[in-house]
Amino acid sequence: MAFGSEASVGHRGEGTAEAAGETKRRRFAFSPAYLYATPVHLLVLGIIVLPAIFVLWLSFEASSFGQSATFVGFDNYIRVLTDPYFWCSVWNTVLVVAVAVHIELLLGLGLALLFASGLPLQRVMLVVVLAPYAISEVTAVAMWRFLFDPDVGPITLMLRYTGLPTLDWTFIPSHGLVLVGLLTIWLHLPFTFIILYAARLAVPKELYEAGRTDGANAFQLFRNITLPLLAPAMLIALLFRYIFAFRLFSEVWLLTQGGPARTTEVVSVYLYQEGFRYNSFGTAAATAWMMVVISLLLATGYVWRLRKESLANAF
Amino acid sequence: MRSRRLAIGAGKMLAVAAIVVWSLFPIGFIVLSSFKPGREIFAVPPELFFEPTLEHYASLWQRWPAFFDGLVNSLIITTGATALAVMASMLAGFAYSRYRGVRFLEGSVMFLIGSRLIPPIVVTLPLFPVVNRLGLNDTHLVLILLYATFFVSLGTLLMRTFIDQVPRELDEAAVLDGARPLTILVKIILPLVAPGMLAVAVFVVVFAWNEFLFAYIFTANHAKTAPLVLSEMISSIDGVDWGVLFAASTVQLLPVLVFVVLMNRFLVAGLTAGATKG
Numbered sequence: 001m002a003f004g005s006e007a008s009v010g011h012r013g014e015g016t017a018e019a020a021g022e023t024k025r026r027r028f029a030f031s032p033a034y035l036y037a038t039p040v041h042l043l044v045l046g047i048i049v050l051p052a053i054f055v056l057w058l059s060f061e062a063s064s065f066g067q068s069a070t071f072v073g074f075d076n077y078i079r080v081l082t083d084p085y086f087w088c089s090v091w092n093t094v095l096v097v098a099v100a101v102h103i104e105l106l107l108g109l110g111l112a113l114l115f116a117s118g119l120p121l122q123r124v125m126l127v128v129v130l131a132p133y134a135i136s137e138v139t140a141v142a143m144w145r146f147l148f149d150p151d152v153g154p155i156t157l158m159l160r161y162t163g164l165p166t167l168d169w170t171f172i173p174s175h176g177l178v179l180v181g182l183l184t185i186w187l188h189l190p191f192t193f194i195i196l197y198a199a200r201l202a203v204p205k206e207l208y209e210a211g212r213t214d215g216a217n218a219f220q221l222f223r224n225i226t227l228p229l230l231a232p233a234m235l236i237a238l239l240f241r242y243i244f245a246f247r248l249f250s251e252v253w254l255l256t257q258g259g260p261a262r263t264t265e266v267v268s269v270y271l272y273q274e275g276f277r278y279n280s281f282g283t284a285a286a287t288a289w290m291m292v293v294i295s296l297l298l299a300t301g302y303v304w305r306l307r308k309e310s311l312a313n314a315f
Numbered sequence: 316m317r318s319r320r321l322a323i324g325a326g327k328m329l330a331v332a333a334i335v336v337w338s339l340f341p342i343g344f345i346v347l348s349s350f351k352p353g354r355e356i357f358a359v360p361p362e363l364f365f366e367p368t369l370e371h372y373a374s375l376w377q378r379w380p381a382f383f384d385g386l387v388n389s390l391i392i393t394t395g396a397t398a399l400a401v402m403a404s405m406l407a408g409f410a411y412s413r414y415r416g417v418r419f420l421e422g423s424v425m426f427l428i429g430s431r432l433i434p435p436i437v438v439t440l441p442l443f444p445v446v447n448r449l450g451l452n453d454t455h456l457v458l459i460l461l462y463a464t465f466f467v468s469l470g471t472l473l474m475r476t477f478i479d480q481v482p483r484e485l486d487e488a489a490v491l492d493g494a495r496p497l498t499i500l501v502k503i504i505l506p507l508v509a510p511g512m513l514a515v516a517v518f519v520v521v522f523a524w525n526e527f528l529f530a531y532i533f534t535a536n537h538a539k540t541a542p543l544v545l546s547e548m549i550s551s552i553d554g555v556d557w558g559v560l561f562a563a564s565t566v567q568l569l570p571v572l573v574f575v576v577l578m579n580r581f582l583v584a585g586l587t588a589g590a591t592k593g
Contacts (some may be wrong), residue, residue, distance in 0.1 A: 032496055033414035040407035040471050041423065043464040048430045051438040051445075058441065114330055125331060127579050131338050134575035136525030138542040139564045142549055143341040146557060152357045154344075186341070191586060198587040247434040250527040254546055268436045275440050276532070288437040295432045 052292060058285035076286035080274075085262050086287070089270035092177060096266065097245040100181040105238060107185070108192035113226070116200045133190040137183075137250040144183050145255065169256070173263035176256045180264070183251045188244075192237045199233030200226070242298050246291070267291060342568070349561035356557055371558035375566075379548070382563050385541040389567075391455050392540060393523040396462035400519045401512050403467050408474025408511075409500050413486065427468035435465060439532050446533060453537045458530060462523040469589050470515040476588050477511030478504055514585030517578045524571045541567045 059076050061069035080086050111129060119125050132140070147155045148167050159166045169176040203226065211221050249268035252258060258265035258273065265273070267287065275284030348356045350367040375382060414420065442461075451457045481504050489499045505512075530540040545567060548560045575582060 031414055031417045031420075033410040033417045033420055036406040036410035036414075037420065037423070039403040040427070040467045043403065043460065043467055044427060044430045047442070047460060047464040048433055048438055049426075051441040052433050054441040055437055111334070114327070119327060119331060121331075125334060126583075127576050128335055128338050130575065130579055130582065131342060131572065133582070134521060134525075134572040135342065135568055136527070136542050136545075136571075138525070138527050138545045138549070139345070139568050140341070142545065142560055142564050143345050145549065145555075146561075147341065147344070152557075154361055158360070186337075194583055194586045198583070243432060247436065249436060254527070254549060257550075268434065271436055271440075276443075281440060284440055288434075288440055291434050292432075292437055295434060296429070299429075299432045 055285045055288050055292075058281055059289045060282075061285075062282045072282065076282040077290075080283050080286045080290070083283075085265065086270055088263065089258075089265040089267050092264060093246065093248065093266040096177055096181050096184065096248065097242060100184040101238065101241045101245050103181075104185050104189055104192045104241060105196075105234060107189055108196045108237065109230070109234070111189075111193045112196035112200045112230075113222075115197055129193055130190045132186050135187065137187065138254060140183055140187055141251060141254040144179060144186070148179055171260055173260065176264045180248070180251050180255060180266075183255070184245060184248065187251075188241065192241060195233055195237040195240075196230060199230050203229045239298060243295050246295060246298070342572070345561050346565045346569070349558070349565045351558075353558070356561070371562035372566075374556075375559045375562045379544065379559065379563065381539065382541065382544045382548075382566075385539050385544040386566065388455065388534075388538050389524055389541040392458045392462065392538070393520055395455065395459035396466075396523040397516050397519045399459060400463040400466045400470050401515050403463065404470030404474045404515050405500075405505070405508075405512060407467070407471040408476075408478050409496075409504065411471065411475040412478035413483075413496075424472070427471060431465075431468050435461075435528060439529070443532060452533060453535045453539075455538050457533050458523075458526075458538060458540070461529045461533070462519065462526060466515070466519045466522060469518065473515055473585055473588055474508065474511055477508040477514075481507045510581055510584065513578060513581040514588070517575065517582045518585055518589075520574060521571060 058069070060071060060073060062072045062075065063069035115122065115126070135143075145153075147153050148169060150156060150166070150168060150170055156166050167175045167179055169179045207225050207229075208221055211225055216224065247268055248266050249272065252264060252266050252269050253272070256264045258269045262273075268291075271284050271287040271291070274280045274287060344361065347363075348361075349371055350369070351362070351365050352368045352370060355362060355365055410417075410420065411424065446452050446457050485503050485507075486499050489503055494502070525542055526540070527542050527546065530543045531546070534540065534543065541563075545560070545563055548563060549555060
């Protein structure tokens with residue numbers, strides 16, 4: 001331990017404080033570590049945690065601009081849960097997240113295995129796969145909107161030319177969601193890929209050699225070595241992507257604004273509409289808290305796993 | 316055997332081609348099209364060879380001065396948010412790595428991880444009136460604080476991982492020489508964890524330069540960022556001027572794309588450590 005005396009003051013009762021003859025328990029000693037951790041905790045508390053708690057309070061109040069809040073119990077939750085637009089947004093979110101994230105996982109896994117088996121210009125190709133990570137949702141929407149523009153989009157025109165069905169995302173809601181899903185996959189595949197590729201590289205080569213000498217074929221190697229050893233990384237990538245895809249806002253907002261007639265809204269867009277368009281802070285807050293709870297639920301498995309791991313590291 | 320190897324080789328070349336098209340076609344398409352004269356943007360199939368022109372950039376300059384203000388704002392905000400996030404994460408990472416057994420500190424790791432789970436749009440609701448009352452609406456500061464905050468927890472955990480790898484013997488030697496903790500952090504640890512700081516920086520730079528939601532809610536004129544101006548071009552009522560939009564997109568995406576390409580090692584290190592460590 002680098003700063004033995006300072007570090008242990010607050011805890012094990014060695015060092016100066018004990019020398020002064022104080023009792024071991026219920027003693028709070030100052031450690032400089034608190035100072036170093038303060039800026040981060042001030043930011044997270046002030047900008048994320050306290051506002052989130054305030055939202056919880058807000059969700060039990062009826063309030064809008066220039067109107068003082070009154071307690072209404074679970075009214076906001078009931079109003080949201082009985083709003084067909086809310087359920088439409090939930091359904092859309094679940095659909096896009098479930099489809100896009102799982103396709104992402106499959107593509108990411110395929111890419112990771114492909115890279116692990118060796119590719120020409122491997123380093124360059126890695127950067128190529130990473131490239132969309134640098135692109136803003138806004139720019140990505142500009143690109144994909146043009147590519148699929150109903151009148152001039154090159155992909156639309158080519159699809160039409162070859163007689164394939166086109167994506168009429170401007171007026172058919174499900175087509176709009178397909179385009180949103182495509183965009184999401186394009187933007188976030190780099191993340192999923194890197195997680196899985198790193199995990200694949202961590203699998204010891206000897207395992208495959210041993211498997212091969214035992215006469216296993218490629219599929220058996222995949223089934224019995226790659227898949228089980230990659231499972232934890234796949235789970236982490238999935239959970240991360242569930243949690244982050246669940247927040248989906250910009251892509252939908254910039255592509256369809258939730259339209260036509262609020263049919264392509266996702267939960268974030270529903271929240272935005274309630275809060276910032278209809279100034280109904282109560283129902284927006286109730287929606288927000290349902291988002292928080294679902295995110296936390298999605299994460300409990302992950303955090304629990306992490307905790308187990310960090311306890312194993314004595315931390 | 317040979318034909319099998321050939322088939323695998325051909326399959327791999329095909330895969331490489333597919334990856335390049337998937338990743339780079341949309342980006343390349345925008346960048347190339349921004350240099351195409353007038354109607355050639357709409358030529359199908361797209362033309363690869365054409366006489367490049369800067370006409371779209373000229374009209375971008377003339378008709379969208381707000382875009383260039385937006386770039387300046389994005390630059391200020393990205394720089395500020397990155398500096399703040401890296402410094403704060405470094406300090407906290409130092410605390411978590413070097414001080415063990417300090418009351419509350421260990422439990423607060425879970426608190427940091429948990430804070431990452433709260434969707435950003437949730438905090439906009441209560442922050443919006445507060446920011447207004449404080450007169451911080453439409454300022455660089457509010458976006459700097461927001462962008463830095465949403466990455467300090469990941470940043471802290473990354474820095475802790477990187478600082479953990481610096482041998483403690485170095486600290487101990489310095490302590491014997493009478494160095495104070497902060498001196499040790501700056502003089503000994505900082506140079507050794509520069510890759511970690513870069514990894515944190517890549518995350519914040521990419522996020523702050525590209526972010527849309529917070530900018531949309533918290534800025535109007537003065538601090539409007541480049542992505543926000545781009546979104547106005549996309550949804551302009553009298554139809555999208557694709558040439559100008561492509562020129563603007565190119566200007567917005569090239570710097571950060573080059574940055575990510577140059578920093579790809581640190582991005583990979585950050586992504587892998589970030590996902591496994593929290």
